[in-house]
Amino acid sequence: MGHNSYNPYESAQKQFNHVADQIGLDEATRELLKQPSREYHFTIPVKMDDGTTKVFNGYRIQHNDARGPAKGGIRFHPNETVDTIRALSMWMTWKCAVVDIPLGGGKGGIICDPRTLSKGEQERLCRGYVRQLYKNLGPNLDVPAPDVMSNAQHMLWMLDEYETLMGGHYPGTITGKPVGMGGSLGRTEATGYGVIYTLREALKALKIDIASTTASLQGFGNVAEYAAKLYTAMGGKIIAISCWDNNDKKAYTYRNPEGINIEQMAQIKDSFGTIDKQKAIDFGCELLEGEAWISQDVDILLPCALENQITPETFAKISKEVKVICEGANGPTTPDCDELIKERGIYLIPDFLCNAGGVTCSYFEQVQCNMNYFWPKEEVLDKLDQKMTAAFHAVHNLAQEKGLYMRDAAYVIAINRVAEAVKLRGWI
Numbered sequence: 392m393g394h395n396s397y398n399p400y401e402s403a404q405k406q407f408n409h410v411a412d413q414i415g416l417d418e419a420t421r422e423l424l425k426q427p428s429r430e431y432h433f434t435i436p437v438k439m440d441d442g443t444t445k446v447f448n449g450y451r452i453q454h455n456d457a458r459g460p461a462k463g464g465i466r467f468h469p470n471e472t473v474d475t476i477r478a479l480s481m482w483m484t485w486k487c488a489v490v491d492i493p494l495g496g497g498k499g500g501i502i503c504d505p506r507t508l509s510k511g512e513q514e515r516l517c518r519g520y521v522r523q524l525y526k527n528l529g530p531n532l533d534v535p536a537p538d539v540m541s542n543a544q545h546m547l548w549m550l551d552e553y554e555t556l557m558g559g560h561y562p563g564t565i566t567g568k569p570v571g572m573g574g575s576l577g578r579t580e581a582t583g584y585g586v587i588y589t590l591r592e593a594l595k596a597l598k599i600d601i602a603s604t605t606a607s608l609q610g611f612g613n614v615a616e617y618a619a620k621l622y623t624a625m626g627g628k629i630i631a632i633s634c635w636d637n638n639d640k641k642a643y644t645y646r647n648p649e650g651i652n653i654e655q656m657a658q659i660k661d662s663f664g665t666i667d668k669q670k671a672i673d674f675g676c677e678l679l680e681g682e683a684w685i686s687q688d689v690d691i692l693l694p695c696a697l698e699n700q701i702t703p704e705t706f707a708k709i710s711k712e713v714k715v716i717c718e719g720a721n722g723p724t725t726p727d728c729d730e731l732i733k734e735r736g737i738y739l740i741p742d743f744l745c746n747a748g749g750v751t752c753s754y755f756e757q758v759q760c761n762m763n764y765f766w767p768k769e770e771v772l773d774k775l776d777q778k779m780t781a782a783f784h785a786v787h788n789l790a791q792e793k794g795l796y797m798r799d800a801a802y803v804i805a806i807n808r809v810a811e812a813v814k815l816r817g818w819i
Contacts, residue, residue, distance in 0.1 A: 397699040397725050399478035405726045407481070410802035419819045420810050424484075427477055429453045431527060435501065435519035440509050447503050449520050453533055454480035454496040457812035460531055461497030462487060462750055464538025464567075465520070465545075469504040475698070476500045482721055483750065485805035486743040490782040492754045497533050499524075505540050506637055506663055517548040525556045530563035530761060536753050537567040539612075539697075540663060547572055562760040566753035575756035577771035578749075583617025583695075584772065585748015586719045588779040589740050590691065591625065593715060596787055597738060599690070602626025607687040609633045610696030611656065612664040614719050614746065618695060619653045627691075629653060633684035634696070637665045642681025645671045688712045695719030706731050718742035733796055741798040743805070744786055751778050 404425055411421050431451040436444050450473055453461040463483040466476070476498045484496025501520060505513055527533060537546055550565045550573070562573035570576055577584075594601050604627050608615055611634040619629050628650040635642050645651065645666060655674050659667040672678060685692065685701070686708040694700050694716070701709075701716070701724040716732065717740045718724060724732070724739075732739055752775055759765045766774075790800035813819050 397702070398474050399698050399722050400474035400481075402699075402722060402726050403478040403481045406798070406802065407806070409726075410799055410806055413799065414803055414807065416806065416810060417819070420813060423813060423819065424455060424806065424809060427452045427454045427480055428456065429527075430473075430477075431524060432473070433523040435516060435523060437512060437515045437519055439512055447501055447516060447519075449499070449501045449523060450476050451499040451524050451527065451533070451535075452476050452480040452497060454498075455484045455809060455813075456495035456497075456533075457809060457816055457818065458488060458495055459493035460495060460529075461533040462494040462536070462753065463496060463498040464536045465499035465501070465541050465549075466538040467501050467503050467505045467540040467545075469502065471500040471502045478698075479721055482743050484809060485802065486747045486750055488805035488808040489744050489786065489801050490747045490751050490778055491808070492751060492778075494534070494750070494754060497535075498538075499535055500538075513545065514548050517545050518552040521549045521552040522556070525553050528553060528564055530561060530757065534563070534753070534757060535565050536749075542662070543567055543569045543574060563757045566756040566760075568756070573756070573760050575752060575759055575765065575771055576768035577775065578752045578756055579613065580617045580621075580772070581752030581775055582614045582746055582749030583619070583719070584621050585751065585775060585779045586614065586618040586693070586695070586717060586745050587621040587625070588748065588776050589745050589783045590622070590715065590717045592780055592783045593717070593738060593740055593787070597714065599714065604628070604690040605630050606691040606693050607631040607633075607684045607689045608693045608695060609684050609700060609723075610664065610694070610720065611660055611666060612696070614749070615664075615693070615695035616653070616657055616660075618693060618719055620657070622693075623650075623653050630689060631679075631684045631687045632656065632666070633681050634660075634664050634666055635681075636668065637661070637663055643668065644679040644681055644683040645676040646679055646683070646687070647676045649675070651676065682708070685709055691715045691717060693717050693719055694723035696723070698722035699725055701725065701728050703727055703731065709735075713737055715740065718745045721746065729796065729798060739797045740783075741801045744782060744801045747782065748775055748779055751775055
């Protein structure tokens with residue numbers, strides 16, 4: 392589903408440089424912020440179930456921690472690259488800054504396919520990752536979380552290994568843990584719900600009733616599923632879902648012009664987001680090619696899968712009906728598409744604002760762990776709604792006031808906040 396000709400790190404730097412030019416950022420601050428502060432590259436030997444040892448490559452990259460400890464997920468993916476992790480760590484810095492939480496940006500990854508590993512092999516891989524990195528992790532240093540193909544169980548194994556090595560309890564070191572073991576209620580829904588909180592506010596600004604809209608969705612992992620659930624609960628209609636099929640090693644689009652029953656679809660997907668094709672057809676969906684999601688006649692596109700999905704080539708397929716692109720994924724739009732989106736007059740909700748609900752709720756989890764007091768789910772989601780709504784309006788209002796593209800407005804706010812922190816600390 393990705394387009395490998397685009398380097399996400401180069402895309403992240405282009406976006407940064409574009410706004411750095413606009414705000415007249417001084418050369419020293421620009422040089423500091425356009426690259427990671429620290430990188431850790433390491434190997435992880437893992438004893439496999441058949442008695443052999445396999446060596447995996449792992450990474451942890453800390454982009455900037457001027458506003459607080461580095462924060463970011465750990466991806467498990469067979470096609471993971473260090474440049475992808477660099478880009479994601481940079482986007483995490485801006486994401487934490489735009490929603491104004493006291494954290495910096497980091498990201499991690501292991502080149503692996505957990506779908507081919509047994510539970511025991513996954514556990515040994517998680518513990519091996521922490522053994523290589525534990526001196527550089529901690530609630531006041533760097534706080535990992537789940538990401539693509541990693542989950543709450545992986546995080547708990549990592550935390551257990553960290554606490555074993557450190558000789559104490561440090562639940563605020565890792566977020567995205569299971570509820571009852573230091574995890575926060577509402578964390579499962581947080582990223583997807585945050586996407587729809589920003590979409591709701593955008594539609595209000597555009598004077599469009601959400602209940603009258605239709606959407607096409609890419610992805611059906613955690614983010615996409617909960618975004619779809621909240622969107623349809625507010626009256627919207629999802630007519631197409633594109634997701635990867637792990638059995639066939641390709642993507643399909645499931646389409647129903649009358650609207651897809653999201654609860655039904657959630658019941659027939661596996662833990663990696665693969666939908667049971669035959670059951671989807673039985674539920675009234677037609678089966679299309681994976682990229683067909685982008686050409687549907689809908690009001691809203693919700694790319695909630697991987698980076699580099701909206702390129703000039705795929706943008707040409709976007710229907711004239713589309714009014715809003717809501718970037719639930721990280722970096723789903725390539726930089727050479729932003730001008731095309733502006734020309735078409737499509738309202739864009741940029742990724743590091745749109746999907747910041749996850750890191751915001753991770754911050755809430757860290758706060759709850761550190762004070763050993765946990766909030767009810769309604770309180771978590773209410774705090775999340777308030778944070779996302781305030782962040783959206785700050786970006787939207789700046790865009791309106793200065794005549795800026797929404798992505799540029801979000802970057803202006805985020806970069807200025809990080810640059811100010813860097814200068815106040817005396818780093819520049």
